[in-house]
Amino acid sequence: TQEVGKLKAVHNMPPADKDREARQIDRLRQLAQESGLDPAFAEKLLNFIVAEVIRHHEHIRGLETDD
Structure with missing residues (x-):
């Protein structure tokens, strides 16, 4: 994730992607349920x-902008 954080900082991309996170949560909840785990x-x-x-991406962004 450090390399992703660096790329996001260089390309001025936000550290979070709420849409992607929501899709991953839905996917993980479904996998958990299918596996008999607590979603x-x-x-x-x-x-x-x-x-x-x-948090790490935000830290990296701070380092990248200090250069």
């Missing part, structure tokens, strides 16, 4: 991961 837990886990990735 709500799967969604919470994905939200945590996405938040961390966005």
Whole structure:
């Protein structure tokens, strides 16, 4: 994700893509349900991961703009 963060910073793209995130959440919830897992837990886990990735992308953006 660091390379993606760098590309987003260089091309002035936002660190988050809410539409893509929503599609991934829907997909993950369906996979969890099909696997007999708790879809709500799967969604919470994905939200945590996405938040961390966005935080890293924002940090990278700050580094890229300081150059």
